[in-house]
Amino acid sequence: MEDILYRIWLVMGIILVIGEFxxxxxxxxxxxxxxxxxxxxxHFGAISGLPSQLTTFFIxxxxxxxxxxxxxxxxxxxxxxxxxxxxxxxxxxQEAVVIETISSDGFGRIxxxxxxxxxxxxxxxxxxxxxxxxxxxxxxxxxxVEKL
Numbered sequence: 001m002e003d004i005l006y007r008i009w010l011v012m013g014i015i016l017v018i019g020e021f022x023x024x025x026x027x028x029x030x031x032x033x034x035x036x037x038x039x040x041x042x043h044f045g046a047i048s049g050l051p052s053q054l055t056t057f058f059i060x061x062x063x064x065x066x067x068x069x070x071x072x073x074x075x076x077x078x079x080x081x082x083x084x085x086x087x088x089x090x091x092x093x094q095e096a097v098v099i100e101t102i103s104s105d106g107f108g109r110i111x112x113x114x115x116x117x118x119x120x121x122x123x124x125x126x127x128x129x130x131x132x133x134x135x136x137x138x139x140x141x142x143x144x145v146e147k148l
Contacts, residue, residue, distance in 0.1 A: 002042065002048060005042070005050070005053065006039055006042045006043065009035050009036075009038045009039040009042065009053065009057075010035075010036070010039040012032070012035045013032045013033070013034075013035030013036035013037075013038075013039055014032070014036070015032070016028050016029065016031050016032025016035060017029050017032035017033065017036070018032075019032070020032070026069050026072060026073065027065065027069070030061060030064035030065040030068060030069060031061050031065075033060070033061070033064045033068075034056075034057045034058070034060040034061030034062075034064060035057060035061075037056065037057070037060040038053050038056050038057045038060070041056055088137075088138055091112070091113075091135055091138075091143075092135055092136060092137060092138075093134065093135065093136075094112070094134070094135055095132050095133065095134055095135075095148065096110040096111060096112040096117075096119075096132070096133050096134075096135055096143070096145065097110065097111045097112075097130065097131075097132060097133075098110055098111075098119075098127050098128065098129055098130065098131050098132075098133055098145075099111045099116060099129065099130075100129060101126065101127065101128050101129050102119055102120060102121045102126065102127040102133075102145070103126055104121065104124045104125060104126040105124065106120070107119065107120045107142065108120070108121075108127065110133060110135075110143060110145060112135065112143070117141075117142075117143050118141060118142045118143070119133070119142060119143040119144070119145045120139075120142055120143075120144060120145070121133075121144075121145060121146065121147070122136060122144055122145065122146045123146075125146075125147055127145070127147050131147060131148075132148045133145035133146060133147055133148060134146050134148055
């Protein structure tokens with residue numbers, strides 16, 4: 001029985017390590033290494049019995065996953081690129097047209113990028129309909145504008 005379990009752990013480990021190439025994510029290989037660790041420990045007679053095999057498998061897989069995975073991710077560059085997706089940077093500094101007068105103490109609306117947006121003026125300046133403004137910031141969903 002021990003010989004059959006040894007072969008199962010060994011074959012499962014090899015399949016999982018090779019499976020990492022088919023399912024990249026840097027997880028399957030460390031589970032496979034846990035299986036190979038159990039097979040190696042059984043080969044040298046360090047463990048026997050299913051409970052100790054499962055315990056060794058879970059502990060070694062977790063140790064490999066949380067230590068080696070972090071090391072590999074730190075030193076191997078990733079193909080993914082993190083881009084700045086802040087739309088505000090693209091909009092701030094652009095011009096817009098006032099489509100509803102922006103009162104000095106309240107809000108109005110501007111037309112920008114084919115949409116209507118709530119806006120308020122910087123300071124206490126009233127901006128009339130059809131005037132051009134420059135977008136200088138944003139508070140939640142309200143654009144902050146100044147008169148050109």
